[in-house]
Amino acid sequence: MTHLPENNLRYKDVDYWDERYKVETCYEWLGGFSKFQHLLEKRIKKNDSILVLGCGNSGMSGEMYDAGYRSITNVDYSSVCISTMSARYADCLGMRWQQMDVRQLAFLDASFDIVLEKATLDALMVEEKTPWEVSPETARFIHKTLTEISRCLKPGGLFISVTFAQPFFRKRLYARREYNWSIQHDSYGDGFEYFVYVMTKGEALSSEDAALERNLLESTGSLPPKIITTQMDDREDFLSNIDL
Numbered sequence: 001m002t003h004l005p006e007n008n009l010r011y012k013d014v015d016y017w018d019e020r021y022k023v024e025t026c027y028e029w030l031g032g033f034s035k036f037q038h039l040l041e042k043r044i045k046k047n048d049s050i051l052v053l054g055c056g057n058s059g060m061s062g063e064m065y066d067a068g069y070r071s072i073t074n075v076d077y078s079s080v081c082i083s084t085m086s087a088r089y090a091d092c093l094g095m096r097w098q099q100m101d102v103r104q105l106a107f108l109d110a111s112f113d114i115v116l117e118k119a120t121l122d123a124l125m126v127e128e129k130t131p132w133e134v135s136p137e138t139a140r141f142i143h144k145t146l147t148e149i150s151r152c153l154k155p156g157g158l159f160i161s162v163t164f165a166q167p168f169f170r171k172r173l174y175a176r177r178e179y180n181w182s183i184q185h186d187s188y189g190d191g192f193e194y195f196v197y198v199m200t201k202g203e204a205l206s207s208e209d210a211a212l213e214r215n216l217l218e219s220t221g222s223l224p225p226k227i228i229t230t231q232m233d234d235r236e237d238f239l240s241n242i243d244l
Helices: 008-012 014-023 060-066 079-088 120-124 136-152 167-174 207-220
Strands: 050-053 072-076 095-099 112-118 153-163 181-188 194-201
Touching: 050 060, 050 136, 060 072, 072 079, 079 095, 112 120, 112 136, 120 136, 120 153, 136 153, 136 167, 153 167, 167 181, 167 194, 167 207
Parallel strands: 050 072, 050 112, 072 095, 112 153
Antiparallel strands: 153 194, 181 194
């Protein structure tokens, strides 16, 4: 890996990503689309309107387009990334590319059937020093992002999150009634397991997930400023294109 930042704080720095995308052609966090395609095909219809958050220079959207998904909007906060990727896929009708902050999505309410992210939320949390707590700043960032995702989903729409984070950690991010969605998950990979979380807009939390939220509320007296997650190493080795 030749584009590692000097420290994990740089993963939140758009200048780091701009410089990286100037020299890096493609990088697949958590493996390519083919690794979890069988899980998405059960959930996503070919004519669904799809929003990909933090698209980066991944080939996922292109592979999805080739698989028949033709309404794909990709956002990233790096202008270099968006310029490069829009040129790369200029011939793909229905594929759109926009520079945007995931905390402030410039779309109307209920715009998409599917919102999809692969390792984008993971990248936002790499600076955390412990596997047990997220800083208040990062917790606010994640909350704003999830609130925007929920707002942009149509009733019955799906937020699909592909991550290395196990349910014990990641469901604590997603199990909040204000997001107005239920939570399910699958996994993929041999030897090294990754997870695909599916949140359905308009469905209630399960009794287990509702209890998880209540327990967090009771332990803090309010919505927790620190949200449990898992830890990333200073390297991206675990996110490299492993042959799963």
